[in-house]
Amino acid sequence: xxxxxxxxxxxxxxxxxxxxxxxxxxxxxxPNEKIYMDGNSLGLLSVDAEQSLLRVLDEWKNxxxxxxxxxxxxxxxxxxxxxxxxxxxxxARPEEVVLTGTTTVNIHALVxxxxxxxxxxxxxxxxxxxxxxxxxxxxGQLRLRGFDPDHHLVLAISTSDGLLEExxxxxxxxxxxxxxxxxxxxxxxxxxxxxxxxxxxxxxRNIPIGFDCSHSVGAVPHYFNDWGVDFALWCSYKYLNGGPxxxxxxxxxxxxxxxxxxxxxxxxxxxNKQFDMLNTFVPANNAGxxxxxxxxxxxxxxxxxxxxxxxxxxxxxxxxxxxxxxxYLIALIREKILGKFxxxxxxxxxxxxxxGGHIAVEHPEAMRICQALKVRGIIPDLRPPSIIRFAPVxxxxxxxxxxxxxxxxxxxxxxxxxxxxxxxxxxxx
Numbered sequence: 165x166x167x168x169x170x171x172x173x174x175x176x177x178x179x180x181x182x183x184x185x186x187x188x189x190x191x192x193x194x195p196n197e198k199i200y201m202d203g204n205s206l207g208l209l210s211v212d213a214e215q216s217l218l219r220v221l222d223e224w225k226n227x228x229x230x231x232x233x234x235x236x237x238x239x240x241x242x243x244x245x246x247x248x249x250x251x252x253x254x255x256a257r258p259e260e261v262v263l264t265g266t267t268t269v270n271i272h273a274l275v276x277x278x279x280x281x282x283x284x285x286x287x288x289x290x291x292x293x294x295x296x297x298x299x300x301x302x303x304g305q306l307r308l309r310g311f312d313p314d315h316h317l318v319l320a321i322s323t324s325d326g327l328l329e330e331x332x333x334x335x336x337x338x339x340x341x342x343x344x345x346x347x348x349x350x351x352x353x354x355x356x357x358x359x360x361x362x363x364x365x366x367x368x369r370n371i372p373i374g375f376d377c378s379h380s381v382g383a384v385p386h387y388f389n390d391w392g393v394d395f396a397l398w399c400s401y402k403y404l405n406g407g408p409x410x411x412x413x414x415x416x417x418x419x420x421x422x423x424x425x426x427x428x429x430x431x432x433x434x435x436n437k438q439f440d441m442l443n444t445f446v447p448a449n450n451a452g453x454x455x456x457x458x459x460x461x462x463x464x465x466x467x468x469x470x471x472x473x474x475x476x477x478x479x480x481x482x483x484x485x486x487x488x489x490x491x492y493l494i495a496l497i498r499e500k501i502l503g504k505f506x507x508x509x510x511x512x513x514x515x516x517x518x519x520g521g522h523i524a525v526e527h528p529e530a531m532r533i534c535q536a537l538k539v540r541g542i543i544p545d546l547r548p549p550s551i552i553r554f555a556p557v558x559x560x561x562x563x564x565x566x567x568x569x570x571x572x573x574x575x576x577x578x579x580x581x582x583x584x585x586x587x588x589x590x591x592x593x
Contacts, residue, residue: 171495171496171499171500171567172567173564173567173568175563175567176492176562176563176564176566176567177563177564179488179492179563180562180563180564183485183488183562183563184481184485185477185481185482185485185558185559186562188473188477188559188560189559189560189561189562191210191211191212191473192208192209192210192211192405192559192560193208193209193210193211193214194208194560195208195543197541198541198542198543199541199542199543199565199568199569200543200560200561201542201543201544201545201554201555201556201561201565201569202543202544202545202553202555203402203403203405203521203555203557203560203561204354204379204383204402204403204520204521204522204545204553204555204557205402205545205553205555206401206402206408207382207401207402207403207404207405207406207407207470207557208405208557208560209405209407209466210405210469210470210473211469212469212470212472212473213405213406213407213466213467213468213469213470214466214469215469216465216466216467216468216469216470217462217465217466217469219236219465220235220239220461220462220465221462223235223236224461224462231461237468239459239461240435241435242263242459242461242464242468243262243263243264243411243431243452243455243459243464244259244262244263244450244452246263246464246467246468246471247261247262247263247413247451247452248261249468249471249472249475250263250381250404250413250471251415252475252479253381253382253385253386253474253475253479254377254381254386254387254388254396254415255385255386255387255388255389255390255391256388256389256415257389257418259418259450259451259452260388260389260415260416260417260418260450260451261413261414261415261451262413262414262450262451262452262454262455263400263411263412263413263459263464263467264411264412264413264414264431264452264454264455264456264459265411265412265414265455265456265457266399266411266412267297267376267378267397267398267399267412268297268298268300268301269412269456270397270412270413270414270454271297271298271301271302271345271376271397272301272304272305272427273414273425273427273454273456274374274395274397274414274416274454275288275301275302275305275343275345275374276305276308276425276426276427277420277423277424277425277426277454278343278372278374278394278395278420278423279305279309279342279343280342280343281309281311281342282342284339284340285339285340285341285342286311286316286340286342287316287317287318287340287341287342288302288305288306288316288317288318288341288342288343288344288345289318289320289333289336289337289341289343289344289345289371290302290317290318290319290320290344290345290346291319291320291322291328291333291346291347292319292320292321292322293322293326293328293347293350293352293353294346294347294350294351294376295347295351295376295378298345298347298376299317302317302345303317318336318341320332320333320336325511326352326353326511327350327353327355327513328350328355328357330357330358330361330362333346333362334361334362334365337365337366337369337371341369341371342371342372343371343372343373343374344362344366344371344372344373344374345373345374345375345376346362346373346374346375346376347375347376347377347378347379348375348376348377348379348380348381348384348386348396348520349377349379349380349384349519349520349521350379351378351379351547352511352524352547352551352553353511353512353513353524353551354379354511354512354513354519354520354521354522354523354524354553355512355513355518355519355520356380356384356513356517356518356519356520359375359386359391359393360387360390360391363391363392363393364391364392367392372394372395373393373394374393374394374395374396374397375393375395375396375397376396376397376398377396377397377398378397378398378399378402378412379402379520379521379522380398380403380520380521381398381403381404381413382402382403382404382405382474382479382482382521383403383482383483383486383520383521383557383558384479384483384486384520384521385479385480385483388415388417389417392417393415393417394416394417394420395414395415395416395417395420396414396415397412397413397414397415398412398413399412399413400412400413400464400467400470403521403557404467404470404471404474405466405470405473405559406464406466406467406470407463407466407467407470409463410463410464410466410467411459411460411463411464411467414451414454415451416451416454418450421449421450421451421453424447425447425453425454427454427456428445428447428456429455429456429457430457430458431452431455431456431457431458431459432445432447432448432452432453432454432455432456433445433446433447433448434446434447434448434449435448435452473559477558477559481558482558482559483558485558486521486556486557486558487516488563489556489558489561489563489566490519490521490522490523490556491516492563492566492567493523493554493556493566493569493570494510494514494523496566496567496570497510497523497525497570497573500570500571500573500574501525501570501573501574501577504574504577505574505577505578507527507528507529508525508526508527509525509526509527510523510524510525510526511524511525511526511551512524512525521555521557521558522545522553522554522555523553523554523555524547524551524552524553524554525551525552525554526550526551526552527550527552528550529582529587530546530548530549530550530551530552531546531548531549531585531587531588531589532582532583532585532586532587533552533573533576533577533582534546534552535582535585535586536576536581536582536584536585537569537572537573537576540572540576542568542569542572546589548589554569
């Protein structure tokens with residue numbers, strides 16, 4: 165990001181004029197008179213996603229059950245076809261990705277197959293900063309195999325600044341580890357782990373490795389096949405803009421297509437055998453074998469239109485623009501916040517290659533600051549007790565919005581207006 169202008173509203177507008185992705189903004193429904201910086205929690209609705217949903221509603225209305233085979237995108241193959249679209253974003257073959265389940269359900273489905281305790285190898289390696297639901301699932305999988313999570317779930321410990329060091333994780337890949345499961349991006353700090361390095365280390369030790377990529381897919385390019393990742397999963401409602409409750413994705417490297425899905429269900433059947441209604445499960449010869457139930461077509465239909473936008477924009481272009489926006493946000497916070505107002509620090513690594521799509525700052529009054537921002541029409545994201553996350557999304561946020569965000573934050577701190585608000589957390593923060 166280069167410009168001769170100082171950090172100003174004029175500079176922000178110049179940067180917006182030179183944004184190659186600027187045309188995508190008008191294809192999203194933007195909250196009225198608000199600056200939305202929460203796309204890492206829930207992405208916004210696009211016109212394209214809305215049209216996909218309305219088309220499926222129309223197919224249901226006019227075709228009834230025939231929509232399974234006669235729709236514009238027949239529902240029977242919908243999960244596989246959308247998975248093939250998503251494969252482009254993660255460096256996978258079309259048959260290695262499927263739209264199915266939810267993030268935690270997919271953890272259970274995949275870990276039940278890839279966690280194969282044998283002899284000394286009985287432990288799962290994860291990290292203490294992972295999203296709690298991931299850890300709940302891993303604990304449950306250990307209990308199902310008769311192991312105590314207190315002794316068989318090994319957690320990499322964070323550094324004093326709340327980050328993870330890849331070497332610390334690698335050092336824990338010992339002879340008793342049967343599976344490694346990690347996040348691609350830490351949900352609080354936004355730290356991007358070196359998946360290629362971690363995967364290479366696991367492969368050297370013959371340990372299968374999987375990733376929860378919910379906070380990276382749609383913001384960061386992935387190269388699963390080149391890296392040799394065994395399996396991965398991610399949600400679709402953050403940077404992919406699939407909508408609240410939209411189904412998740414899972415990836416399995418084709419070398420694992422012979423693995424048995426232990427949580428088998430009829431939509432994991434070979435499509436040519438599914439309606440033979442056999443009592444013996446005949447799994448599909450692709451990632452679809454880990455499907456369990458019929459896809460929720462209405463709930464997942466928006467992701468088709470949302471994926472079209474992603475592919476049209478191109479994930480490499482999205483990453484470049486995301487880094488420009490977050491670089492600008494970092495520069496503004498450094499100039500207008502740090503050193504002027506006590507208590508602030510960056511929780512996110514500042515190097516471009518070590519961060520995902522959001523910037524996290526830490527402050528003891530984070531909860532009240534977020535409330536003050538919302539009153540001003542700015543939507544941040546709080547992670548109690550002290551993390552504020554800002555996610556300027558490449559497809560619909562602007563440099564001017566980033567500038568206005570930091571200006572508002574400075575005014576809130578200068579006037580101490582955050583003190584007018586309670587520190588009581590709401591049900592959803």
